[in-house]
Amino acid sequence: TGKGNRHLGGGGDVAVTVAEVLALLERIAPAELAEEWDNVGLLAGSRTAAVETVLCALELNADVLDEAASLGAHLIVTHHPILFRGRKSLCSDDPEGRLLCKLVKSDVALIAAHTNFDNAHPGVNDALAARLGLENVQPGAHGMCVGEISPMALECFADMVRCNLGGAVRRYGDGARVIRRAAVLGGAGEDFARDALAAGADVYVTGEMGYHRALSAVDDGLCVVEAGHAATEAPAVFLLADALQTAADALQYNLRVLCSQRELFL
Numbered sequence: 001t002g003k004g005n006r007h008l009g010g011g012g013d014v015a016v017t018v019a020e021v022l023a024l025l026e027r028i029a030p031a032e033l034a035e036e037w038d039n040v041g042l043l044a045g046s047r048t049a050a051v052e053t054v055l056c057a058l059e060l061n062a063d064v065l066d067e068a069a070s071l072g073a074h075l076i077v078t079h080h081p082i083l084f085r086g087r088k089s090l091c092s093d094d095p096e097g098r099l100l101c102k103l104v105k106s107d108v109a110l111i112a113a114h115t116n117f118d119n120a121h122p123g124v125n126d127a128l129a130a131r132l133g134l135e136n137v138q139p140g141a142h143g144m145c146v147g148e149i150s151p152m153a154l155e156c157f158a159d160m161v162r163c164n165l166g167g168a169v170r171r172y173g174d175g176a177r178v179i180r181r182a183a184v185l186g187g188a189g190e191d192f193a194r195d196a197l198a199a200g201a202d203v204y205v206t207g208e209m210g211y212h213r214a215l216s217a218v219d220d221g222l223c224v225v226e227a228g229h230a231a232t233e234a235p236a237v238f239l240l241a242d243a244l245q246t247a248a249d250a251l252q253y254n255l256r257v258l259c260s261q262r263e264l265f266l
Helices: 018-028 062-071 095-106 124-131 154-165 190-198 211-219 229-250
Strands: 041-044 053-057 075-078 109-112 135-139 145-153 170-172 178-188 203-208 223-226 256-259
Touching (some): 018 041, 053 062, 053 229, 062 075, 062 095, 124 135, 124 145, 124 178, 145 154, 154 170, 154 178, 154 203, 154 223, 154 229, 170 211, 178 190, 178 229, 190 203, 190 211, 203 229, 211 223, 229 256
Parallel strands (some): 053 075, 053 256, 178 203, 203 223
Antiparallel strands (some): 041 109, 135 145, 145 178, 170 223
8 A cells, every 4th residue: 555646536427425425435344343432434514415525534633624625525534533532512722622613614524434444354454464565464353464474583574664654663572583474453452462462473563552561462472563553554544545436436426535645644
């Protein structure tokens, strides 16, 4: 999965609504795959609103909203949802409140595909596995992907992760240990190290891992590479955009799907 917008559709002749885009996304990341505590689906806007351009992003922020306006996008699809915790007021005197007010004023709809996309295959972790060059990839627990790599020392593997994902990387384990099998789980995956070990992985790549949890995993025989929440999920945004564009083109929808160029992970 590369960077930038490689697949620009919109060549169809069928007008599209937010509801129809939501139906396409349901095929890619079914809502039934979302965790009970999550907030996915249509979070703002009208189901009947017309859409010609969709902007995909890791999360909603003011810059992404401005970008949507500049592109004429009437729908934003993010991985991370807003309104993750209940609010009792819609005031603009706190960061989330200001963002919500800006969203409402913009008349742009918002859809989130969060843990439903984490748990889908292909999904967040398939994109991460592809970015890291894993082969013979198999699905694991909690949306995890497990695959093989050319044997290399853990220290070299961690450098490869850094080069492919960017940002800071923390390595836990003997740098000289030879790695042949890796488990990957983007985002906050510290609770699932034992699942990686049970899947036969030599190393577990995730976005966030507490220090003591990582040391415990090493004691159990599993190396850990902590590569950053956003960095491990960013490849999935491009996968989501490509999948949505392909689904729209198959139905000859007049829809153009773009990836945000305003986010820090780019």
